[in-house]
Amino acid sequence: MAAEASPLTPRSPAGDVVLAYVRQQALAISRLDPLVRRDEPDAVHQMRVATRRARSVLQAFGEIVQRERTRPLCDELKWLAAMLGQARDAEVLLARLTGELAEIPAELVVGPAGIRIAGTSRASSSRRARLVFASLTGSGISVCSMTWTCSLPIRR
Numbered sequence: 001m002a003a004e005a006s007p008l009t010p011r012s013p014a015g016d017v018v019l020a021y022v023r024q025q026a027l028a029i030s031r032l033d034p035l036v037r038r039d040e041p042d043a044v045h046q047m048r049v050a051t052r053r054a055r056s057v058l059q060a061f062g063e064i065v066q067r068e069r070t071r072p073l074c075d076e077l078k079w080l081a082a083m084l085g086q087a088r089d090a091e092v093l094l095a096r097l098t099g100e101l102a103e104i105p106a107e108l109v110v111g112p113a114g115i116r117i118a119g120t121s122r123a124s125s126s127r128r129a130r131l132v133f134a135s136l137t138g139s140g141i142s143v144c145s146m147t148w149t150c151s152l153p154i155r156r
Helices: 014-037 043-060 067-102 113-139 141-150
Strands: none
Touching (some): 043 067, 067 113
């Protein structure tokens, strides 16, 4: 792994600032990987945010980061964010349904509705997250997230 970058200052080259930000997002993706696999609360959302941030900065600073050479990475990040989005949607749906169910008087709820909602939604979210990471193993994104930040094509 490359040596630690020097601290950024107001006079730091734009390429260094962009690279530091992308590295920060790559570290977040790597750190969140095991949390998402364990289905920890908010991990899917946080990984999706980091993925979208990394992709956005690569696209926004095409004059600094050679867009043509980073396009395959952007495509992979877009795919990952979409997959994580599906898992996140299941989490949001669970929270909404659980909240709505809590507002219904107990005498009007028939059977173990809360348990069924939580079980179905949690299983769906976990299944989607497992599918994402099964696909990641093939694509190598989680394995190489640190590598690609060290070799981004920066225009000096």
